[in-house]
Amino acid sequence: MGKEIPSRSEDYSLWYNELVKKADLAEHSDVRGCMVIKPYGYSIWEKMQQALDAMFKETGHLNAYFPLFVPKSLFEAEEKNAEGFAKECAIVTHYRLKNDPQNKGKLMVDPDAQLEEELVVRPTSEAIIWSTYKKWIQSYRDLPILVNQWANVVRWEMRTRLFLRTAEFLWQEGHTAHATADEAVKETVQMLEVYAEFAEKFMALPIIKGRKSEGERFPGAVDTYCIEAMMQDGKALQAGTSHFLGQNFANAFDVQFTNKEGKLDYVWGTSWGVSTRLMGALVMAHSDDDGLVLPPKLAPIHVVIVPIFKHEEELNKIAEKAKEITASLKKQGYTVKFDSRDTHKPGFKFAEWELKGVPVRLAIGPRDMENGTVEVARRDTKEKQVMKIDEVATKIPALLDEIQENIYNRALTFRTNLTTKVETYDEFKKVLDEKSGFVLAHWDGTPETEAAIKEETKATIRCIPLDAVEEAGKCIYSGKPSNKRVIFARAY
Amino acid sequence: MGKEIPSRSEDYSLWYNELVKKADLAEHSDVRGCMVIKPYGYSIWEKMQQALDAMFKETGHLNAYFPLFVPKSLFEAEEKNAEGFAKECAIVTHYRLKNDPQNKGKLMVDPDAQLEEELVVRPTSEAIIWSTYKKWIQSYRDLPILVNQWANVVRWEMRTRLFLRTAEFLWQEGHTAHATADEAVKETVQMLEVYAEFAEKFMALPIIKGRKSEGERFPGAVDTYCIEAMMQDGKALQAGTSHFLGQNFANAFDVQFTNKEGKLDYVWGTSWGVSTRLMGALVMAHSDDDGLVLPPKLAPIHVVIVPIFKHEEELNKIAEKAKEITASLKKQGYTVKFDSRDTHKPGFKFAEWELKGVPVRLAIGPRDMENGTVEVARRDTKEKQVMKIDEVATKIPALLDEIQENIYNRALTFRTNLTTKVETYDEFKKVLDEKSGFVLAHWDGTPETEAAIKEETKATIRCIPLDAVEEAGKCIYSGKPSNKRVIFARAY
Numbered sequence: 001m002g003k004e005i006p007s008r009s010e011d012y013s014l015w016y017n018e019l020v021k022k023a024d025l026a027e028h029s030d031v032r033g034c035m036v037i038k039p040y041g042y043s044i045w046e047k048m049q050q051a052l053d054a055m056f057k058e059t060g061h062l063n064a065y066f067p068l069f070v071p072k073s074l075f076e077a078e079e080k081n082a083e084g085f086a087k088e089c090a091i092v093t094h095y096r097l098k099n100d101p102q103n104k105g106k107l108m109v110d111p112d113a114q115l116e117e118e119l120v121v122r123p124t125s126e127a128i129i130w131s132t133y134k135k136w137i138q139s140y141r142d143l144p145i146l147v148n149q150w151a152n153v154v155r156w157e158m159r160t161r162l163f164l165r166t167a168e169f170l171w172q173e174g175h176t177a178h179a180t181a182d183e184a185v186k187e188t189v190q191m192l193e194v195y196a197e198f199a200e201k202f203m204a205l206p207i208i209k210g211r212k213s214e215g216e217r218f219p220g221a222v223d224t225y226c227i228e229a230m231m232q233d234g235k236a237l238q239a240g241t242s243h244f245l246g247q248n249f250a251n252a253f254d255v256q257f258t259n260k261e262g263k264l265d266y267v268w269g270t271s272w273g274v275s276t277r278l279m280g281a282l283v284m285a286h287s288d289d290d291g292l293v294l295p296p297k298l299a300p301i302h303v304v305i306v307p308i309f310k311h312e313e314e315l316n317k318i319a320e321k322a323k324e325i326t327a328s329l330k331k332q333g334y335t336v337k338f339d340s341r342d343t344h345k346p347g348f349k350f351a352e353w354e355l356k357g358v359p360v361r362l363a364i365g366p367r368d369m370e371n372g373t374v375e376v377a378r379r380d381t382k383e384k385q386v387m388k389i390d391e392v393a394t395k396i397p398a399l400l401d402e403i404q405e406n407i408y409n410r411a412l413t414f415r416t417n418l419t420t421k422v423e424t425y426d427e428f429k430k431v432l433d434e435k436s437g438f439v440l441a442h443w444d445g446t447p448e449t450e451a452a453i454k455e456e457t458k459a460t461i462r463c464i465p466l467d468a469v470e471e472a473g474k475c476i477y478s479g480k481p482s483n484k485r486v487i488f489a490r491a492y
Numbered sequence: 493m494g495k496e497i498p499s500r501s502e503d504y505s506l507w508y509n510e511l512v513k514k515a516d517l518a519e520h521s522d523v524r525g526c527m528v529i530k531p532y533g534y535s536i537w538e539k540m541q542q543a544l545d546a547m548f549k550e551t552g553h554l555n556a557y558f559p560l561f562v563p564k565s566l567f568e569a570e571e572k573n574a575e576g577f578a579k580e581c582a583i584v585t586h587y588r589l590k591n592d593p594q595n596k597g598k599l600m601v602d603p604d605a606q607l608e609e610e611l612v613v614r615p616t617s618e619a620i621i622w623s624t625y626k627k628w629i630q631s632y633r634d635l636p637i638l639v640n641q642w643a644n645v646v647r648w649e650m651r652t653r654l655f656l657r658t659a660e661f662l663w664q665e666g667h668t669a670h671a672t673a674d675e676a677v678k679e680t681v682q683m684l685e686v687y688a689e690f691a692e693k694f695m696a697l698p699i700i701k702g703r704k705s706e707g708e709r710f711p712g713a714v715d716t717y718c719i720e721a722m723m724q725d726g727k728a729l730q731a732g733t734s735h736f737l738g739q740n741f742a743n744a745f746d747v748q749f750t751n752k753e754g755k756l757d758y759v760w761g762t763s764w765g766v767s768t769r770l771m772g773a774l775v776m777a778h779s780d781d782d783g784l785v786l787p788p789k790l791a792p793i794h795v796v797i798v799p800i801f802k803h804e805e806e807l808n809k810i811a812e813k814a815k816e817i818t819a820s821l822k823k824q825g826y827t828v829k830f831d832s833r834d835t836h837k838p839g840f841k842f843a844e845w846e847l848k849g850v851p852v853r854l855a856i857g858p859r860d861m862e863n864g865t866v867e868v869a870r871r872d873t874k875e876k877q878v879m880k881i882d883e884v885a886t887k888i889p890a891l892l893d894e895i896q897e898n899i900y901n902r903a904l905t906f907r908t909n910l911t912t913k914v915e916t917y918d919e920f921k922k923v924l925d926e927k928s929g930f931v932l933a934h935w936d937g938t939p940e941t942e943a944a945i946k947e948e949t950k951a952t953i954r955c956i957p958l959d960a961v962e963e964a965g966k967c968i969y970s971g972k973p974s975n976k977r978v979i980f981a982r983a984y
């Protein structure tokens with residue numbers, strides 16, 4: 001059927017790339033490092049957006065839109081932020097093309113249309129947003145500002161992979177401003193919790209909440225919180241970050257306010273974001289060698305009905321029954337697809353909808369019609385059962401809930417099995433190489449040790465878990481004292 | 493209250509600019525020609541998006557996402573399209589900044605990071621999309637492709653105005669591919685109808701459906717359909733366009749398919765779009781000297797409740813009643829805001845919510861509490877009435893429907909009064925200068941006449957109405973024969 005994908009054990013990386021393309025999620029474009037998100041992939045992203053957007057609004061945030069371009073002088077205002085992104089920025093230098101006199105029918109950049117000040121295509125929007133907040137904030141009465149933006153951003157990555165690392169990607173970026181440090185920290189943690197809830201409830205993705213070490217912090221942040229997930233190859237994937245910015249951007253853009261006591265103070269900030277990278281995480285966490293496994297809460301199609309028929313007469317009868325089933329499920333908020341194509345055989349259709357990760361497949365043939373039954377196959381376990389057609393409307397929703405839960409539990413068990421406590425550096429390296437996964441180890445808290453371990457093993461500190469237990473120990477690398485374990489892993 | 497705006501009769505243009513800023517819809521950013529869409533403005537845009545997106549999906553379209561950048565070689569492939577946009581393109585030439593050795597703490601474009609091929613920031617996406625469709629289409633079985641994209645685009649306009657003409661704007665662009673010309677034309681017309689329905693039902697904006705003259709066609713289109721609306725200064729505003737692209741882009745990007753007869757043919761295309769320009773149309777069509785007048789179907793807040801109180805005790809009682817009203821309206825899908833601020837007087841609040849265009853205001857004071865009544869003020873007519881609190885849940889939804897209808901009818905009456913049939917060029921010029929509005933006149937169908945009239949009067953042919961009556965006449969400019977009237981107007 002020309003849609004075969006390699007197995008995970010054969011070549012995990014190739015499995016991922018081929019699956020993303022063959023399941024119609026995304027593909028490479030003619031623009032270096034930029035992807036095309038195809039309709040099926042985009043419909044999953046839309047489900048993610050809807051769920052997140054509702055959660056942002058429930059927590060008091062409103063959406064807004066800020067410019068794509070950041071003038072260089074604004075971009076460089078917050079030094080660490082600028083330094084962090086300067087090496088991967090797309091820069092607009094001109095605003096016009098003209099006919100190329102040397103090449104008939106071709107265009108060239110018009111040298112007379114050079115910008116006085118270059119524009120950076122936003123890699124993140126703190127700079128342009130804080131230069132705007134300066135105009136919005138005078139007094140404590142103007143605070144807090146709780147704003148989110150859904151946008152595209154560009155980071156000129158040299159090595160790109162569909163969804164995981166692309167030059168352009170889609171994301172949301174929340175940017176809030178507060179009168180006190182305490183309130184800003186609370187906001188930072190609240191949004192981390194929102195991300196964690198979204199990952200677990202919608203993506204069926206178990207995550208660990210933690211803080212980044214200094215070396216892994218967002219450029220310009222005082223503190224970076226993150227959620228970390230484990231993929232099926234044992235590697236870690238950072239699924240979302242929430243930053244406490246302190247007064248760094250307020251300082252850089254001179255955003256001061258009169259507080260309740262009538263005194264001028266700098267504003268406290270946060271920013272937080274998740275991106276189309278989540279699509280990559282979703283694929284890599286749950287899918288198998290036959291294709292996507294989508295959690296029902298994010299599946300664009302919940303149920304596919306495949307008719308088994310020889311004559312059109314048979315098809316028509318089945319179609320009528322399918323229509324009833326569809327109506328009863330649609331009423332409950334589910335999306336049902338009836339695949340009545342006469343150009344493909346049932347087996348082909350089964351494989352195609354498995355590839356696309358549709359959680360439940362119903363097959364109805366002439367004998368089912370006689371018996372008033374339907375064959376139900378679940379995508380996650382591949383189990384089949386025969387169900388009375390009358391029961392479909394009540395049992396399928398329950399089955400979808402069960403699938404959602406099972407996918408989560410399976411990923412959690414997987415992560416638990418691949419999480420290892422180690423006491424020595426030898427053990428650490430052995431686990432990384434032979435078992436992979438999350439390694440819980442003591443660390444002396446210094447950037448030097450972190451850098452040395454990264455250099456020698458390619459493992460990084462994914463986070464210092466928020467729920468890390470206080471325990472006396474010794475750094476696996478330096479032997480210096482440590483009071484809690486951090487999570488090391490190789491990562492995407 | 494510092495929120496005064498000039499009157500329309502004083503200075504229509506200034507009235508518009510100040511209203512957009514003071515009602516918190518949008519403001520200028522630090523990037524030349526780019527605006528910031530503020531949360532209140534963006535929430536109206538979100539309502540527009542939701543309504544349009546649902547209509548696109550009902551007509552079988554799916555969303556996708558294509559790259560922001562278009563390599564120059566792809567951009568120039570469809571010659572007329574390239575020519576049409578070349579003079580207003582933002583061009584990315586470099587992909588890195590570095591520290592400026594001459595200026596400590598400053599950055600400069602890294603001359604070693606020049607792109608081999610320049611990238612155009614998309615002014616529209618036909619080029620990048622058709623270069624992708626080439627990979628998606630082999631056979632008639634791959635057609636039609638019915639895709640839409642919500643995205644930002646950049647056109648380097650020299651004179652910008654908030655929403656109406658900005659360097660960066662938000663829009664949706666549909667791009668479809670078909671096996672036959674007939675099907676593509678049907679799609680083009682269908683989407684024009686979708687836009688017309690949206691404008692009339694949601695924006696309460698009467699529009700005229702028509703086709704553009706050759707001179708006003710989209711660059712690269714065979715035929716451009718449009719909806720045209722009239723603003724309160726009598727000027728026309730193009731509110732949406734739908735283009736039949738023929739095989740132009742298929743030719744330029746070599747997109748061929750095997751048809752049912754087994755022969756190779758070029759694919760037929762359409763594209764269609766509306767943008768944040770609609771926000772400008774919404775403001776200019778309905779608002780008045782006191783602020784926005786929003787049609788209820790696009791209002792982020794449908795009802796505001798302002799308590800009239802002296803003591804907190806009074807406020808608490810009113811708050812309880814407001815809570816009941818809010819609950820009963822929320823259940824029916826309406827958004828209610830209770831403005832309990834004790835920092836501002838009722839009069840200030842009334843003015844503020846009028847400025848923001850909230851369709852219905854309820855005021856409740858101690859006497860209302862005694863009488864079980866509430867004062868209801870509608871934004872569109874400023875009429876007030878006293879209503880039993882018990883009746884609010886049933887009467888307010890009806891009132892909101894009435895307001896929606898009234899705003900539409902008012903705009904329609906306005907347009908009817910400012911639409912004039914003329915027979916001579918002298919009459920034409922007199923109407924344009926003294927009355928303004930739409931002028932229905934005979935035209936000989938030549939680009940030369942169109943250009944001469946534009947040059948002499950600044951009026952353009954807005955469209956050749958789809959429902960234009962066949963009638964013999966003479967061109968107002970050349971005296972040559974004509975068989976129907978077209979609509980001339982000065983336009984945004």
Ligand SMILES: [Zn+2]
Binds near residue numbers: 028162
């Ligand atoms: Zn690849």
Ligand SMILES: [Zn+2]
Binds near residue numbers: 509520654
């Ligand atoms: Zn202005």
